Amino acid sequence: MIGRLNHVAIAVPDLDAAAAVYRDQLGASVSVPVDQKDHGVTTVFVTLANTRIELLSPLGPASPIAGFLARQPSGGIHHLCYEVADIEAARQSLVAAGARVLGDGKPLPGAHGKPVLFLHPKDFMGTLIELEEA
Ligand SMILES: CC[C@H](C(=O)O)C(=O)SCCNC(=O)CCNC(=O)[C@H](O)C(C)(C)COP(=O)(O)OP(=O)(O)OC[C@H]1O[C@@H](n2cnc3c(N)ncnc32)[C@H](O)[C@@H]1OP(=O)(O)O
Ligand SMILES: [Co+2]
Numbered sequence: 001m002i003g004r005l006n007h008v009a010i011a012v013p014d015l016d017a018a019a020a021v022y023r024d025q026l027g028a029s030v031s032v033p034v035d036q037k038d039h040g041v042t043t044v045f046v047t048l049a050n051t052r053i054e055l056l057s058p059l060g061p062a063s064p065i066a067g068f069l070a071r072q073p074s075g076g077i078h079h080l081c082y083e084v085a086d087i088e089a090a091r092q093s094l095v096a097a098g099a100r101v102l103g104d105g106k107p108l109p110g111a112h113g114k115p116v117l118f119l120h121p122k123d124f125m126g127t128l129i130e131l132e133e134a
Contacts, residue, residue, distance in 0.1 A: 001090050002082035006112075006132050007045070007052040011065045011078040015057035018075070019044045022053065036111060040064050043111050054081070054111065079118070079128035087115045087133040099123045107133070 012018040015033055023030040031045040040063035046053035056078060058066050068078060084090040087107050095101060100120035110116030114133045121128040 001084055001093065002131070003085065003134060004083045005051045006081040006083045006130075006134075007054045008080055009054040009056050009078040009130070010075060011056045011068050011072070012075040013057070013069055013073060015042055015044055015055055018055045018057075019046075022046045022055070028053075034111070035059055038108060039110075045111070079130050081116070081130040081132050083134040084131050085134060087117060087131055090131055091117060094119065 022028045029047045044055040102118040107115035119129040
């Protein structure tokens with residue numbers, strides 16, 4: 001079911017500072033920040049040869065990453081995003097296997113405009129997983 005690693009997400013307290021570290025210290029190609037209102041975050045994507053790094057900061061009072069940053073104020077790896085060919089088929093198979101799909105359980109357009117969903121970290125060895133339809 002899962003295919004390529006689409007991105008590794010890092011939640012950060014200061015998005016501009018984190019983007020500057022990747023651009024200036026690590027010499028990577030870094031996008032401009034994009035507010036993702038429906039997801040309660042602002043994102044910056046770092047393009048690598050074989051995948052991407054998604055830098056995330058909270059957007060708005062109900063950001064889903066606020067709790068994470070309260071627990072880890074200097075930031076940390078937040079989620080892994082795997083690609084799937086058919087997100088609805090993946091969702092049905094995972095729910096049938098007992099996995100919990102977060103939010104209202106329906107895929108939403110993600111940062112790349114493709115449908116995404118999130119799986120509860122407690123069902124996947126403490127790792128928050130995002131699936132994105134390729
Ligand atoms: C623009 C979209 C973009 C894209 O790539 O397309 C994105 O990636 S948007 C990313 C931001 N959106 C989300 O993360 C949506 C899914 N996340 C959630 O719904 C919440 O973050 C949730 C439910 C995973 C965690 O909520 P919260 O931090 O409020 O804490 P809880 O007390 O509910 O957590 C329960 C339990 O899980 C542990 N936890 C929380 N976050 C993570 C994490 N990132 N990785 C691993 N574990 C996590 C938390 O510590 C609690 O554990 P416990 O042992 O019970 O204390
Ligand atoms: Co993501």
